[in-house]
Amino acid sequence: MRQLVTKIPKQHRVLIAATSVFLTTILLLPSEQAAASKSSKTDSLEIGKRYSLALPDTSAEAEQEQEVAALAVLPEEDLSLNWSVLQVQKGDALSALFKKANVSQQVMLDILALGKDVKTLTRLFPGEQLEFGLDAEGDLQELRYALNHLSTLRISRNAEGHFIAEELKKEVELRSQFASAEIRSNFWSAGIAAGLSEAQIMSLAGIFGWDIDFGLDIRAGDSFSVLYETQYVDGEFISNGNIVAAQFSNQGHLYQAVRHTDGNYYKPDGASMRQAFLRAPVSFQYVSSNFNPRRLHPVLKTVRPHNGVDYAAPVGTPIMAAGDGRVIASAYNNLNGHYVFIQHANNIVTKYLHLSKRLVSKGEKVRQGEAIGRLGGTGRVTGPHLHYEFVVDGVHRNPRTVKLPQATPLQGNEKQLFTAQAEQILAQLLTKERVLLAKTSGDATAAP
Ligand SMILES: [Zn+2]
Numbered sequence: 001m002r003q004l005v006t007k008i009p010k011q012h013r014v015l016i017a018a019t020s021v022f023l024t025t026i027l028l029l030p031s032e033q034a035a036a037s038k039s040s041k042t043d044s045l046e047i048g049k050r051y052s053l054a055l056p057d058t059s060a061e062a063e064q065e066q067e068v069a070a071l072a073v074l075p076e077e078d079l080s081l082n083w084s085v086l087q088v089q090k091g092d093a094l095s096a097l098f099k100k101a102n103v104s105q106q107v108m109l110d111i112l113a114l115g116k117d118v119k120t121l122t123r124l125f126p127g128e129q130l131e132f133g134l135d136a137e138g139d140l141q142e143l144r145y146a147l148n149h150l151s152t153l154r155i156s157r158n159a160e161g162h163f164i165a166e167e168l169k170k171e172v173e174l175r176s177q178f179a180s181a182e183i184r185s186n187f188w189s190a191g192i193a194a195g196l197s198e199a200q201i202m203s204l205a206g207i208f209g210w211d212i213d214f215g216l217d218i219r220a221g222d223s224f225s226v227l228y229e230t231q232y233v234d235g236e237f238i239s240n241g242n243i244v245a246a247q248f249s250n251q252g253h254l255y256q257a258v259r260h261t262d263g264n265y266y267k268p269d270g271a272s273m274r275q276a277f278l279r280a281p282v283s284f285q286y287v288s289s290n291f292n293p294r295r296l297h298p299v300l301k302t303v304r305p306h307n308g309v310d311y312a313a314p315v316g317t318p319i320m321a322a323g324d325g326r327v328i329a330s331a332y333n334n335l336n337g338h339y340v341f342i343q344h345a346n347n348i349v350t351k352y353l354h355l356s357k358r359l360v361s362k363g364e365k366v367r368q369g370e371a372i373g374r375l376g377g378t379g380r381v382t383g384p385h386l387h388y389e390f391v392v393d394g395v396h397r398n399p400r401t402v403k404l405p406q407a408t409p410l411q412g413n414e415k416q417l418f419t420a421q422a423e424q425i426l427a428q429l430l431t432k433e434r435v436l437l438a439k440t441s442g443d444a445t446a447a448p
Contacts, residue, residue, distance in 0.1 A: 075168075081133035081141055090126045097124075101132040103140045110163055111143065111155055117165040120153060121145060149238050173232040176244065178432040180225040187218050187284065197240050200228060204246055205284055207257050207265045210275035212250050213400050215287030215311060217279070224248045225433050227425065245425045258422040260410070268422045270410035276345070277323040277404045278368060281352065281388055282375070286313035307396040308351070308389035315356050315384045317375040321366040322350050322390075322399070330358050337378025342366060346392075346405055353387040354379050 077083055086097050098108045111118055124130075133142035143155040150172065155165050181194035191201035204226060205214045212218075229241030247256045257265040257273050265273040280287075321342055328349070329341035338355040356376025360366055377384035390399035410418050 077131075077144075078133060078142065081135055084132050084134070086130050086132065088124045088126050088128045088130070092124065092126070094121055094124065097130055101130075101140075102134070102138060103132060107140050111165075114155070114163060114165050117167075118153070118155065120147070149233055170233045172238070173235075174241070175230050175232055177228050177230050177240075178225070178429070178436075179228070180223070180433060180436055182221065182223040183218060184220055187214055187222075190224075194224075194226075196226065196228075200226070200240060200243065202285075203243055204248075207243065207246055207273055208248050208250075208255055209278055209280070210273060210404075211255050211279060212248065213279040214284030215280050215282055215313075216309070217250060217400060218284075219251050222248070222250050225429055227429050227432070245422075245429050247426070247429065256426060258418075258425055260418055266410055266418060266422070268419065268426060270415040270418050270422075272407040272409055274407045275404050276368075276407065277348075277350075277390075277399070278320065279400060280311070281320045281322045281350070282311045282313055282317060282386060283320075286317040286375075288312045308353075308387050309399055311375070311386040311388065312383070313375050313386065315374070315376050317386075318371045319352055319355065319373045319375055319386055321368055321370045321372050322388075323348070323368045325350070325366055327360045327362055327364045327366060327372070330361050330364075333379070335380050337376065337381070338373065339379075340372050342372070347394075349389075349391040350399075351387075351389040351391065353389075354381050354385060356384075 084101055086100055088097065094112075095105060095108060098105065112121070129146060131144040132140060133144070135141050141157055145153040147153055147167065150170050152168050152170075153165065154168050155163055158164050177195075179194040179196055181190040183190040187205070188201060191204065192198075196204070204224065208214075224247065226246045227244045229244060231238040231241055242259060245256075245258045247254060249255075256268050258268065260266050267273065319340075323342075323344045325342040325344035327340060328343045329339065332338050336353045338358050339351065339353045340355065340358055340360060341352075342350050344350065352373060354376055355373040356378060357374040358372070359374070360372045366372055375384060375386050381387075388399060390397050390402060392402065409415065
């Protein structure tokens with residue numbers, strides 16, 4: 001086996017902590033799901049189930065994971081040794097743990113002499129575990145310290161009896177999951193009921209965020225299906241992963257997206273999901289509409305001829321630049337309140353009115369999705385909201401229906417590879433859907 005000595009930087013710790021918070025969230029999901037369907041009676045009609053299926057694994061991360069796993073798989077504990085597992089208590093120094101394990105301070109110093117590879121041992125956290133493997137003579141032969149669910153620091157003796165340190169990875173098995181739901185009340189609860197994590201729901205809205213305004217365009221009867229990765233170690237669920245493929249049916253239009261090896265999503269024909277403009281300059285989570293549980297003002301009265309779209313959301317909600325461009329106005333007047341205008345390519349201007357706060361100034365370059373201000377109720381308004389205008393060649397257009405410029409599609413060989421793969425993955429998605437449909441209607445007819 002090739003030796004893999006890896007430095008473990010401090011950021012690693014932060015990552016580990018972040019991972020465990022994320023995992024806790026994931027593990028809490030089933031109860032959240034139950035709570036969600038109990039708390040809201042209108043949600044009880046939503047269907048959504050998860051099934052596992054074998055999917056050829058194509059993502060770059062997956063290949064990477066497997067490569068690492070092939071290099072250095074953590075071996076089973078050597079049963080000829082006497083193993084003791086010590087849990088780090090608050091205030092425990094490393095020397096105290098070695099003492100408890102009946103290992104001399106000199107051995108500890110020999111190990112620490114390995115330098116940066118073992119430096120992590122000097123920054124232990126309460127609750128972490130050290131595993132000491134001692135031989136019949138009571139000499140330490142091996143020390144193990146789990147860095148996270150996937151990696152373990154292993155210190156062992158080489159043929160000459162000198163200590164060596166390795167970071168070893170467990171093998172990650174990727175499984176594919178299917179989730180599907182029809183929207184009855186709102187997108188968020190449909191996603192939760194289908195078993196998606198909050199991060200996955202946001203990710204799904206992100207994938208289709210150039211085509212669909214999730215704040216205002218979702219209707220009863222809309223539906224979606226998702227294939228996504230899950231990670232397992234030793235047969236145990238570790239976390240939800242990337243969405244591999246998804247489709248969304250919105251007001252009779254079907255949108256499909258498949259993840260490419262570059263980490264971006266493309267349409268089945270290789271066109272980019274990414275476009276020059278987001279459909280909405282506000283994340284759907286904040287927007288109140290008939291299909292949003294966080295409804296504020298069901299009807300918003302406007303005080304002047306209407307040339308744009310109004311988004312009712314809480315004061316302070318971040319407002320995003322709909323596309324890359326340059327700020328041509330950032331100012332205040334009695335009518336618009338605080339407002340920002342952005343000039344984009346193709347003679348397109350977007351306007352954002354009634355802000356509580358402006359975050360950009362005139363002449364500044366902005367990127368798509370960048371926060372340019374916060375929603376407010378300044379100017380002549382009856383309640384806080386964002387008034388958003390989309391102007392092409394000086395003419396106001398409906399930003400939710402206007403045909404927008406497309407981003408560069410995949411080309412040549414890459415496109416061919418992608419489309420062939422996309423076809424295969426979408427076929428699996430459709431098969432899963434059909435199975436679910438048959439099962440649902442079968443259940444219905446079987447009922448007395
Ligand atoms: Zn308006």
